[in-house]
Amino acid sequence: MATFSTSPVSASGPSLSSTVPTIDIRAIVRHHGPVAAVDHVSFQVRRGEFFSILGPSGAGKTSVLRIVAGFEDPDAGDVLIDGRSMLGVPPNRRPVNLVFQSYALFPHLTVFENVAFGLRMRRVPAALIAEQVEQALAMVKLVGKERRKPAQLSGGEQQRVALARALVNKPAVVLLDEPLAALDQQLRQAMQVELKSIQEQAGLTCVCVTHHQEEAMMMSDRIAVMHQGRMWQVGTPRDVYENPRNLFVSRFLGVSNELPGRVDDVVEDGHLFHPADDQVPAFPVHAGSEASPGGSATWSIRPERLRMSRERPAGRDAVLNGFIEKVLFAGSETKYLVRVGRDRLWEARTTGAGESPHAPGDAVFLHWAPGDGRVFVE
Amino acid sequence: MKQRSLGLNAVSLLAMLFLYGPIIVLVLYSFNAAHLSMTWRGATLKWYAALVHDEALLAATANSLLIALVSTIGATGLGGLLALGMEQMPHRRQQLLEGGLVLPLVIPEVMMGVALMLLFVTVHVPLGLTTVILGHIVFNIPLVTIMIRTRLRKLDPVLREAAADLGADSWQVCRHVTLPLLRPAIWGAVLVAFTVSLDDFLVTFFTAGPGSTTLPLKVYSMIKSGVTPEINALSALLLVVSMIGVAASLYLQRREV
Numbered sequence: 001m002a003t004f005s006t007s008p009v010s011a012s013g014p015s016l017s018s019t020v021p022t023i024d025i026r027a028i029v030r031h032h033g034p035v036a037a038v039d040h041v042s043f044q045v046r047r048g049e050f051f052s053i054l055g056p057s058g059a060g061k062t063s064v065l066r067i068v069a070g071f072e073d074p075d076a077g078d079v080l081i082d083g084r085s086m087l088g089v090p091p092n093r094r095p096v097n098l099v100f101q102s103y104a105l106f107p108h109l110t111v112f113e114n115v116a117f118g119l120r121m122r123r124v125p126a127a128l129i130a131e132q133v134e135q136a137l138a139m140v141k142l143v144g145k146e147r148r149k150p151a152q153l154s155g156g157e158q159q160r161v162a163l164a165r166a167l168v169n170k171p172a173v174v175l176l177d178e179p180l181a182a183l184d185q186q187l188r189q190a191m192q193v194e195l196k197s198i199q200e201q202a203g204l205t206c207v208c209v210t211h212h213q214e215e216a217m218m219m220s221d222r223i224a225v226m227h228q229g230r231m232w233q234v235g236t237p238r239d240v241y242e243n244p245r246n247l248f249v250s251r252f253l254g255v256s257n258e259l260p261g262r263v264d265d266v267v268e269d270g271h272l273f274h275p276a277d278d279q280v281p282a283f284p285v286h287a288g289s290e291a292s293p294g295g296s297a298t299w300s301i302r303p304e305r306l307r308m309s310r311e312r313p314a315g316r317d318a319v320l321n322g323f324i325e326k327v328l329f330a331g332s333e334t335k336y337l338v339r340v341g342r343d344r345l346w347e348a349r350t351t352g353a354g355e356s357p358h359a360p361g362d363a364v365f366l367h368w369a370p371g372d373g374r375v376f377v378e
Numbered sequence: 379m380k381q382r383s384l385g386l387n388a389v390s391l392l393a394m395l396f397l398y399g400p401i402i403v404l405v406l407y408s409f410n411a412a413h414l415s416m417t418w419r420g421a422t423l424k425w426y427a428a429l430v431h432d433e434a435l436l437a438a439t440a441n442s443l444l445i446a447l448v449s450t451i452g453a454t455g456l457g458g459l460l461a462l463g464m465e466q467m468p469h470r471r472q473q474l475l476e477g478g479l480v481l482p483l484v485i486p487e488v489m490m491g492v493a494l495m496l497l498f499v500t501v502h503v504p505l506g507l508t509t510v511i512l513g514h515i516v517f518n519i520p521l522v523t524i525m526i527r528t529r530l531r532k533l534d535p536v537l538r539e540a541a542a543d544l545g546a547d548s549w550q551v552c553r554h555v556t557l558p559l560l561r562p563a564i565w566g567a568v569l570v571a572f573t574v575s576l577d578d579f580l581v582t583f584f585t586a587g588p589g590s591t592t593l594p595l596k597v598y599s600m601i602k603s604g605v606t607p608e609i610n611a612l613s614a615l616l617l618v619v620s621m622i623g624v625a626a627s628l629y630l631q632r633r634e635v
Contacts, residue, residue, distance in 0.1 A: 069543055070543075071539055071542075071543075090542070090547075091539070091542045091543050092542045092543070092544075092545045092546055092547055093545075096543075097543055097544065098539075098540070098543045100536055100539075100540055102534070102536055104534065104536040104537050104539070104540035105540075106537060106540070106541070106555060107537075107559070108558045108559055117541070117544050117546075117554070118544035118545050120554075121541075121544060121545035121546045121550055121554075122545050165544065169544065169545070
């Protein structure tokens with residue numbers, strides 16, 4: 001494993017394939033006033049891929065989506081769809097369809113008319129429209145509701161209409177803007193599975209914008225993490241989660257238990273990490289060639305990588321002792337907030353059935369192997 | 379609590395009576411059999427019947443309806459386009475135009491009438507039906523624009539984006555999304571413009587010429603020779619038409635899509 005710099009990704013390069021990428025975004029820049037909402041963002045999306053742009057609100061991800069859809073023009077850079085530059089092409093002539101966060105269903109039209117809208121604009125013959133709309137509605141399981149108005153539908157049904165309205169046009173790319181944000185938790189989880197299976201079944205190429213990291217990880221083939229207008233990392237969900245490029249990515253994708261300190265002396269298979277806190281002894285870490293001895297750094301470990309025991313563990317693991325402060329039972333797993341320093345509260349987890357083996361107030365030892373954590377050089 | 383609401387009811391009743399008293403009296407006396415008298419001599423419909431045979435009155439009615447119709451179409455077209463166009467402007471210019479729109483509504487109508495007359499005389503347009511229609515279009519444009527703008531602002535701009543995203547060019551967006559959603563406001567504006575035009579006296583007075591006498595002008599000239607039950611009957615009919623217009627307009631504006 002390597003030490004990761006804090007510089008954002010430059011032109012990302014997914015594996016070279018002989019075909020032209022469906023979407024090829026080349027160093028786009030977009031200013032909103034003096035602020036660069038999108039700052040030299042580049043990425044490519046392959047045919048049939050589910051690509052998510054993940055980031056907190058204000059990261060610039062919706063701007064990227066609007067630039068691809070044609071509602072905003074980039075100040076610099078280029079947008080290519082199927083190898084053709086889209087600069088200057090208005091939204092109505094782009095081979096993309098956007099599923100809006102608010103769904104934006106036409107309130108004066110029925111479900112059928114909403115879904116048929118795109119085909120009608122392209123003057124597809126009526127018989128063909130009826131057939132294709134029915135197919136799209138069947139795909140999102142809305143057959144029988146053709147004559148309803150959007151106001152007569154539940155949130156989940158409205159979401160399906162919005163989806164059907166986009167995919168009936170067979171666009172090169174379906175753009176999804178926080179597609180499930182307006183749904184309640186249970187419906188949201190069901191729709192995640194359904195949306196993913198529709199995407200696979202229809203072979204759709206999707207670019208999805210979301211701030212929900214779990215959703216992005218479950219549905220996407222690849223994720224781009226965006227923050228302050230820049231794309232910090234692009235990779236598969238597992239790659240981005242396990243090998244975050246910097247502290248921001250690490251924190252945004254999950255819980256990150258951290259220790260500030262510095263990387264020092266080279267030991268047999270890596271470096272020694274000296275926590276700034278004298279109470280914590282130095283421990284070996286796997287740091288890459290970028291780690292210059294003496295430089296300040298932050299070490300981070302995911303909760304599920306931490307092992308927890310009542311007895312001091314034998315062996316070569318690094319050990320930190322602490323007290324359980326809170327036990328959070330979450331059904332399939334139990335989370336423990338462990339006090340490991342005056343102002344340091346770490347999270348550890350146990351999974352599986354049965355009684356919680358630890359209770360608040362218990363003294364525990366947290367331990368880990370050199371490869372479990374990551375070092376971020378500042 | 380109970381007493382206070384009783385008092386409140388009494389005051390409301392008095393206010394309503396004050397508002398509608400004259401109208402009630404007018405409508406009642408339009409059925410009075412007595413001629414030139416404020417004493418009640420039994421009910422009759424003869425004044426209404428007399429209206430139908432008054433040629434001058436019928437001509438004035440025809441004028442009024444023609445003027446209202448043409449000026450409503452003109453004002454709705456121009457005012458509607460203005461409302462749609464204003465949406466595309468930068469915010470500052472919208473505010474400026476909005477101020478300009480309200481001005482004709484707040485300046486005294488007499489001034490508006492005089493100004494229009496002076497304008498027509500200056501550019502040598504003979505006063506007649508055309509000038510009355512132009513005058514009515516002028517004062518109806520602000521009404522129409524403000525009513526349609528109110529609705530337009532409530533429309534989610536995302537709907538127009540969604541239509542464009544689905545392949546609609548700007549004309550198709552307008553035809554298939556914006557206009558259908560504006561329809562209640564447009565009909566409301568049509569009814570208000572029609573009613574206001576039908577009722578207008580001042581602007582009409584200054585811009586009318588020979589052969590373009592409207593119903594309000596006719597009533598005014600008739601009243602010089604005394605209030606007749608015929609005028610009461612005519613006014614009662616006008617009142618009904620106006621009330622239907624306003625009620626329909628309110629209904630259309632309240633109704634959701």
